[in-house]
Amino acid sequence: MESRKIRIVDIAEELGVSTATVSNVIHGKTNKVSDETVKRVQQLLEKRQYIPSMAGILLAQNDSKIIGVVINDHKKYEGRTLEDQFISASVNALSRETERAGKFLMVKITAQWNEIPQFASMWNMEGMVLIGFCEQDYKKLREQMHIPFVVYDGYMKSAGSLANIEVNHYDGGVQVGRYLKRRGHREVLCVSDNKVCMDMERFMGLKSELPGARLILIPMERERRIRFYREHLGEIKNYSAVFAVSDYYAMDLIQVLNRAGLSVPEDISVVGFDNVRGCGNFVPPLTTVKQDYRERAALALKLLKQLRDGNCGEKNVILPVTLMERSSVCDIKLHKKYS
Secondary structure, three states: OOOOOOOHHHHHHHHOOOHHHHHHHHOOOOOOOOHHHHHHHHHHHHHOOOOOOHHHHHHHOOOOOEEEEEEEOOHHHOOOHHHOHHHHHHHHHHHHHHHHOOOEEEEEEEOOHHHHHHHHHHOOOOEEEEEOOOHHHHHHHHHHOOOOEEEEOOOOOOOOOEEEEEEOHHHHHHHHHHHHHHOOOOOEEEEEOOOOHHHHHHHHHHHHHOOOOEEEEOOOOHHHHHHHHHHOHHHHOOOOEEEEOOHHHHHHHHHHHHHOOOOOOOOOEEEOOEOOOOOOOOOOOOEEEEOOHHHHHHHHHHHHHHHHHOOOOOOEEEEOOEEEOOOOOOOHHHOOOOO
């Protein structure tokens, strides 16, 4: 027959102390408990094989070791936020770095910024990483939350308990432009679903090297985007190279081109951004701009600790990016229409 689970009240009654005393020892709050009593409680807990609730311990401690990650459930993800390759790579890196730091990760997806303070408070989090919200949301959260938090690509001047980590989007565009120019390309098209913040920086970096580069806006929803590519295929074919502001958009475009009987890079060269998993195995392997997900995750944990300790110096950090040359771009002289 299975033995009855030992409770805090059982330990307290056997030792002749209060349940509050036993609870304080379990949760490490021993400032007002004598060393002798602490020892007696700990010995009996071990003897009776008391198994505490891990959630209860974490929530009761001042340092819960819980790091929250909140991702904006933007409509562009079409209800599959965690399936987005940038998001999944970011969360995976954060998970590994959190575990490496001996902490726990909790993930929430929401489009409502005002749900975030309640989420943080409910789980007594020691810090948070926020991805995909806008500057206005971050400002409101800074007013309502006292715990430190780090944002990815926040596009704002960080202060107080908030730090911002960006990658160098502009330089990524510069590297793409310089690379395409070296391969002989001058007529280059940039595709994006917006013309603000990081996407605009990527385009402006491209344009700094290729002044004639043009930006067109594509739909966020995949079915509409595919249809847009097909309907504008004649226009797209006028360019020798396309720079897509994300690998996801680049790979979609390559599939549309292939189905239309066009080859990449022989007919059109294509470059992406992010270096998500699968770029190297795509057909053809995608030339792209690499951002280091692990480096950003490790820095996020470091900044959270510094914010918590009150010694965070630089609260706006820009990380470098690197062009990854693969097979989706060729010299202009090798393009069919120019050979």
